[in-house]
Amino acid sequence: MVVFSVTTSTFLTVDNLSLVVQQSLVVATLALGQTLIVLTGGIDLANAAVMVLGTMVLARLVTEGSNSVVALVAGFLVCAVLGAISGGLVTMLNLPPFIVTLGMLTVVLAAGRLYSEGSSYPVTDNLLGVLGEGGYLFGQIKVTHGMMLAVVMFAITWYALTRTAWGRHVYALGNDPEAARLTGIHVGRTRFSVYLIAGVIYAFAAWQALGRIPNADPNAFQTGNLDSITAVVIGGTSLFGGRGSVMGTVVGALIVAVLRSGLTQAGIDSLYQDVATGVLVIAAVAFDQVVRRRSR
Amino acid sequence: MVVFSVTTSTFLTVDNLSLVVQQSLVVATLALGQTLIVLTGGIDLANAAVMVLGTMVLARLVTEGSNSVVALVAGFLVCAVLGAISGGLVTMLNLPPFIVTLGMLTVVLAAGRLYSEGSSYPVTDNLLGVLGEGGYLFGQIKVTHGMMLAVVMFAITWYALTRTAWGRHVYALGNDPEAARLTGIHVGRTRFSVYLIAGVIYAFAAWQALGRIPNADPNAFQTGNLDSITAVVIGGTSLFGGRGSVMGTVVGALIVAVLRSGLTQAGIDSLYQDVATGVLVIAAVAFDQVVRRRSR
Amino acid sequence: MTTPALQARGLVKRYGRVTAIDGADFDLYAGEVLAVVGDNGAGKSSLIKALSGALIPDEGTILLDGSETHFHSPLDARHAGIETVHQTLALAPAMDIATNLFLGREVRRTGPLGSVFRLLDRGAMREQAQKQLDALGIETVQHIGQLVETLSGGQRQAVAVARAAMFGSRMVIMDEPTAALGVKESRQVLDLIRRIRDRGLPVVLISHDMPQVFEIADRIHVHRLGRRTAVVRPADASMSQVVSLMTGALRPGDPDAPPNLVDVSVR
Amino acid sequence: MTTPALQARGLVKRYGRVTAIDGADFDLYAGEVLAVVGDNGAGKSSLIKALSGALIPDEGTILLDGSETHFHSPLDARHAGIETVHQTLALAPAMDIATNLFLGREVRRTGPLGSVFRLLDRGAMREQAQKQLDALGIETVQHIGQLVETLSGGQRQAVAVARAAMFGSRMVIMDEPTAALGVKESRQVLDLIRRIRDRGLPVVLISHDMPQVFEIADRIHVHRLGRRTAVVRPADASMSQVVSLMTGALRPGDPDAPPNLVDVSVR
Amino acid sequence: ACTQTKSGSGGGGESTGPVKIGLVTKTDTNPYFVKLRESAKAHAEKSGAQLIAVAGKFDGDNEGQVAAIENLVQQGVKGILITPSNSTGILGALKQAKEKGVLVIALDTETDPKDAVDATYATNNVTAGELEGKYVKAALGSTAPRLLMMDGTPGGTVDEQRHRGFLQGMGLKDGDPAIIGVAPTNGDQNKAQAAMENLLQRDATVNSVYTINEPAARGAVAALTAKNLAGKVAVGSIDGGCQGVADVKAGKYLATVMQFPKKMAEQGVDAVVAFAKDGKKPTGFQDTGAQLITDKPLAGLDSKDTAWGSQNCWG
Numbered sequence A, B: 001m002v003v004f005s006v007t008t009s010t011f012l013t014v015d016n017l018s019l020v021v022q023q024s025l026v027v028a029t030l031a032l033g034q035t036l037i038v039l040t041g042g043i044d045l046a047n048a049a050v051m052v053l054g055t056m057v058l059a060r061l062v063t064e065g066s067n068s069v070v071a072l073v074a075g076f077l078v079c080a081v082l083g084a085i086s087g088g089l090v091t092m093l094n095l096p097p098f099i100v101t102l103g104m105l106t107v108v109l110a111a112g113r114l115y116s117e118g119s120s121y122p123v124t125d126n127l128l129g130v131l132g133e134g135g136y137l138f139g140q141i142k143v144t145h146g147m148m149l150a151v152v153m154f155a156i157t158w159y160a161l162t163r164t165a166w167g168r169h170v171y172a173l174g175n176d177p178e179a180a181r182l183t184g185i186h187v188g189r190t191r192f193s194v195y196l197i198a199g200v201i202y203a204f205a206a207w208q209a210l211g212r213i214p215n216a217d218p219n220a221f222q223t224g225n226l227d228s229i230t231a232v233v234i235g236g237t238s239l240f241g242g243r244g245s246v247m248g249t250v251v252g253a254l255i256v257a258v259l260r261s262g263l264t265q266a267g268i269d270s271l272y273q274d275v276a277t278g279v280l281v282i283a284a285v286a287f288d289q290v291v292r293r294r295s296r
Numbered sequence C, D: 001m002t003t004p005a006l007q008a009r010g011l012v013k014r015y016g017r018v019t020a021i022d023g024a025d026f027d028l029y030a031g032e033v034l035a036v037v038g039d040n041g042a043g044k045s046s047l048i049k050a051l052s053g054a055l056i057p058d059e060g061t062i063l064l065d066g067s068e069t070h071f072h073s074p075l076d077a078r079h080a081g082i083e084t085v086h087q088t089l090a091l092a093p094a095m096d097i098a099t100n101l102f103l104g105r106e107v108r109r110t111g112p113l114g115s116v117f118r119l120l121d122r123g124a125m126r127e128q129a130q131k132q133l134d135a136l137g138i139e140t141v142q143h144i145g146q147l148v149e150t151l152s153g154g155q156r157q158a159v160a161v162a163r164a165a166m167f168g169s170r171m172v173i174m175d176e177p178t179a180a181l182g183v184k185e186s187r188q189v190l191d192l193i194r195r196i197r198d199r200g201l202p203v204v205l206i207s208h209d210m211p212q213v214f215e216i217a218d219r220i221h222v223h224r225l226g227r228r229t230a231v232v233r234p235a236d237a238s239m240s241q242v243v244s245l246m247t248g249a250l251r252p253g254d255p256d257a258p259p260n261l262v263d264v265s266v267r
Numbered sequence E: 001a002c003t004q005t006k007s008g009s010g011g012g013g014e015s016t017g018p019v020k021i022g023l024v025t026k027t028d029t030n031p032y033f034v035k036l037r038e039s040a041k042a043h044a045e046k047s048g049a050q051l052i053a054v055a056g057k058f059d060g061d062n063e064g065q066v067a068a069i070e071n072l073v074q075q076g077v078k079g080i081l082i083t084p085s086n087s088t089g090i091l092g093a094l095k096q097a098k099e100k101g102v103l104v105i106a107l108d109t110e111t112d113p114k115d116a117v118d119a120t121y122a123t124n125n126v127t128a129g130e131l132e133g134k135y136v137k138a139a140l141g142s143t144a145p146r147l148l149m150m151d152g153t154p155g156g157t158v159d160e161q162r163h164r165g166f167l168q169g170m171g172l173k174d175g176d177p178a179i180i181g182v183a184p185t186n187g188d189q190n191k192a193q194a195a196m197e198n199l200l201q202r203d204a205t206v207n208s209v210y211t212i213n214e215p216a217a218r219g220a221v222a223a224l225t226a227k228n229l230a231g232k233v234a235v236g237s238i239d240g241g242c243q244g245v246a247d248v249k250a251g252k253y254l255a256t257v258m259q260f261p262k263k264m265a266e267q268g269v270d271a272v273v274a275f276a277k278d279g280k281k282p283t284g285f286q287d288t289g290a291q292l293i294t295d296k297p298l299a300g301l302d303s304k305d306t307a308w309g310s311q312n313c314w315g
């Protein structure tokens, strides 16, 4: 960060920070759902595809004349049902989440493209675009409704994970599924609920995405799944489950966005940016590791 | 499989089976290296990128007039060094393999594009293309040198994993790293060796890739990492490490190739193919799960 | 004879070539401490896993207060009031002591905070956890917020025992609860078992510690090769007789065997 | 006095707020069985982890046959001939018994098959594994190819003990090796310890089983609150005295305390 | 055995059932290829042929395209229409297909060498880029350009050709100080918007923007709008999708260059059907044309207005 603020004088402006947050919102929201699933020891490769299908449903329904509230409800339903399908397959058939969500990824992606009939759907609806709107704080910092929503969502999820029994069960599940089963936790029900809730969160991500880009494109966010996993892992959540936090994910998502944005603004060519991003991501996690080891 | 052989009369011909094997060779070879890493509880997101850089090095050196043996040596060196870097970061700094190989993915991909200078490199060299060549067995079945090499590589890896001390240490490492450390296994050395060997295997994959498509393209195999992980997981290897086998990976790689090929030959459009592939992959693993549960 | 609180007949569990339970019977009467003894690998843990829903037997029936029951999961058994200390302890390593004690039975705040917002009462849980550990004489836990994975073997076991003691409402099953405990702590667990019995709950105690078994058990169930061979009263038998029964050196029908409380002639 | 085979002075290990080893000393002499006793959480396991390279102490020195040593990993200690049974057993769950016994010390075929092709002699390892288990009286293992995760608690512990017994070349450290073992199996382990001592190797035995300790130990190291409080001879002390020393009810200097073999006045 | 029968069946009309035509696009994802596929499908149906559409998984998936060709040949198609991911990537498979008597036609993108296929129906992408460049240059008039470039995928053939053509049209060279920023967008609106936002953050003196396609243009314009630069910057694009034409009509950007995928698809299908009937093979490069679409025509540049555009747009 220090480097960026030195090399580019604009980087530390509040204006710019607001921009970085806006750029990271969709991936951060995806990563929020991903965090839940990773905490249970799972992984979700389909999250971005589900979200994109969500945007398609929203946009197409509105384009075809539906009321935007109806469209919103439909979008949330679709995402929730897809989450429930993943959750059901993982829970009932006891399949590895990697396989289930990989299958879902392929299917949902194709479904989105079939549903789109080859075009993308621009939306001008007020409700669907509302998350991209917002006002200025202190006359300078642009705060969108999407940002506020994201803060609320992260806060609620943090609360649910750390302050309710459900959250403890999620962690226990990822920690040691057999121990969780033996202690009499509803293992299946809890795991299923996580996939379902993640589906709903992806619907919010879809809404956020339309706020940022009022155009539903079946080809958008193709790296959204990896990006969200990256944010989760950089945030210190273990892919083996049971260890990590939502706050880590926020930091992880911001780190990636700041890197990208900072490097572009520093005028570095995109390929060199990639090199730098790769190195900096590793460095960030290594630094974190060293700090944590020292603090023990 | 049964479905395919009924709907398309050509599908069960030996000629066609040979084709499917050829189509799966590169991903299978990538998956071989991936299996080693997954067995230690790691994951390699950079394998396809490393391989692609390998093809670039081979092709560009030959195009610029190097002797093809020299180019081959250079290609192997590059892949091995990249494997060693990943291994070193994972081992020495104790970083999560997901992050390390994600960083490597970004860096290596960019490096490949920079090195390519925006073009792709067709190769006509005999040695570099040799793995795509081959003869006919019984006058019908096309057997390429690449197939033979793959059989040998899988056999050697199988042998090393199941019949040598090193292999046992790899499994022990993935099973319970702390137990492995306490029993006095060279945890770091073994883990490092796995990444190094995987790097060398990716060099073979690069050679295979040039045998199949004599053209080094920095944009090729963008889904090679996920494809190889898919083959590994379908093959029954656990992403948590310590459980699985190389033979499973062979089966996993073939299943995916057979699906793709069978669906195309059945005249199904690719979007519907995606839907079918997704469903069939889940079904294949679910079926496997049920069979295994019954046999216990 | 009264109806047993918990009864099992002809339980069988096979794992491929291995038979863990080979037609085992089991009776537990109200208000008693039943010790289950047997060699390593005799199938004691497998038996109590079947009784606590952790394992679904291939054959056989389980009767709770005389009526047939099927436990499909540990949760079913827990709902029936059966609380178990598993040999593997069943603790979540990356969670702290209080969390583990209350896992699956978390205490919520009173009032709307608890009922509407589902807010946990972390303070209360922590406090009770500390009290429970103190009652077991585990005074060396330096910090109640320590993660279970950082506890010593004995401390960990104490957490598992404390949990079962806290929540058992119908019966408590303990699989080698004192194996990792120190002298003083083992004493406390024995006292605890007595207190549970005095509350009227029957206790099943698996143990390899013969003096302990003879001190506390009302009856001793001897397990061998996957099934019950004999049930004896500590007053009727000597430790060496029981050990001989466990190892097969002595058979229940033998002239110098202690009086057997169950009929094993069927098999 | 002769030089101790293994000696430690002023070891300290802190984990954040928790102090696991708090200035512990340790002496082990050639050819003796040294019992280490102490309450749960006293720091016994942490101490022997430091002595076996599993943990690097923050402070203090370790001396092997009088010369200072630094173990950077368990491997270093193993190379020095120190073999350890950890309380956590350190077994790979998804691997079979023979594999676990020989983990890190696999036997290769003789001839070029072994030296060039590095082929393991799986038959030989299996055979020896079976022999070792039989020697420990673990006869209930129904299938030598069983994965460790499917073994009973006692069977698992037997595997860990068998491994240490097989490979110890300088000294053997056992952290509660009989905790999960049956009566007969525990006997066998005590015999085994005697046999190891008779081979001239010193043995460190951590145990909560006082009769066992008094039966086999040449000296008893009493650990309390992270450090050594006393070392007594079984002949000089009663069990209850040792227990009192462990719990702090009795202090080494007290008039009714048994004679202490080490000077603790420094602290 | 099947190998022999198949190589014999190429030229003649002895086969039964409808003529099978394979279509291999770069991806399923790009609406452009979707349109291509749909047009081909519709036209094949009209001509009594069966079209099997397969695609690579991503732009650059040579392996996927090769496998697709092999599987289509195995299926017994008469001809294959392909939009090669890479102009040199799939030559081997094309050669094998030709050897087995299958007619091979490149659509949209040329192969290198060109005679690796029997014929090519494509937009000349350099020309298309040049048209965009010329228009932007003309729109700037005498003002010195301050150019931001929203590229496609690094290393892609089409992407590279359009980029080159644009600079030719502008009379600039890569590395010219007038180019104040370049970013890859993969033709993705989201990426384009983020890239433009970040570039503007650094330097807002821009007065002209190159975009690889219309989604990229939309992303760029959104970022410009947020900075109150919309309308002050000359933005050009390429594609001719209906949404793109509508954008031009709405004044979001000045002009777009239309391609004609429908034409390519239909001509390709016709060629295969003709080949199946009488064995006649088409040859050479057939330019399917590129048309500048704008409502602000500038002198010296042939252009059509958006009314014409919305009648001829492709999706």
Ligand SMILES: Nc1ncnc2c1ncn2[C@@H]1O[C@H](COP(=O)(O)OP(=O)(O)OP(=O)(O)O)[C@@H](O)[C@H]1O
Pocket (backbone or CB within 6 Å): C015, C018, C019, C020, C021, C038, C039, C040, C041, C042, C043, C044, C045, C046, C047, C087, D140, D141, D142, D146, D149, D150, D151, D152, D153, D154, D155, D180, D182
């Ligand atoms: N999942 C399993 N797969 C295969 N065998 C198993 C499995 N679980 C238990 N066994 C076998 O069943 C037998 C009984 O095991 P169990 O754990 O019930 O013994 P136990 O009496 O509790 O022994 P211990 O006193 O050592 O705890 C053992 O031989 C064990 O190896």
Ligand SMILES: Nc1ncnc2c1ncn2[C@@H]1O[C@H](COP(=O)(O)OP(=O)(O)OP(=O)(O)O)[C@@H](O)[C@H]1O
Pocket (backbone or CB within 6 Å): C140, C141, C142, C146, C149, C150, C151, C152, C153, C154, C155, C180, C182, D015, D018, D019, D020, D021, D038, D039, D040, D041, D042, D043, D044, D045, D046, D047, D087
């Ligand atoms: N990694 C760790 N982090 C924090 N505290 C630890 C850690 N390891 C051990 N401790 C603490 O250090 C103390 C000593 O633990 P240790 O395992 O050495 O005890 P012990 O004497 O072996 O006990 P037991 O008889 O129960 O096995 C305990 O209070 C324990 O909670």
Ligand SMILES: [Mg+2]
Pocket (backbone or CB within 6 Å): C044, C045, C046, C087, C175, D152, D153, D154
């Ligand atoms: Mg047991």
Ligand SMILES: [Mg+2]
Pocket (backbone or CB within 6 Å): C152, C153, C154, D044, D045, D046, D087, D175
């Ligand atoms: Mg201990």
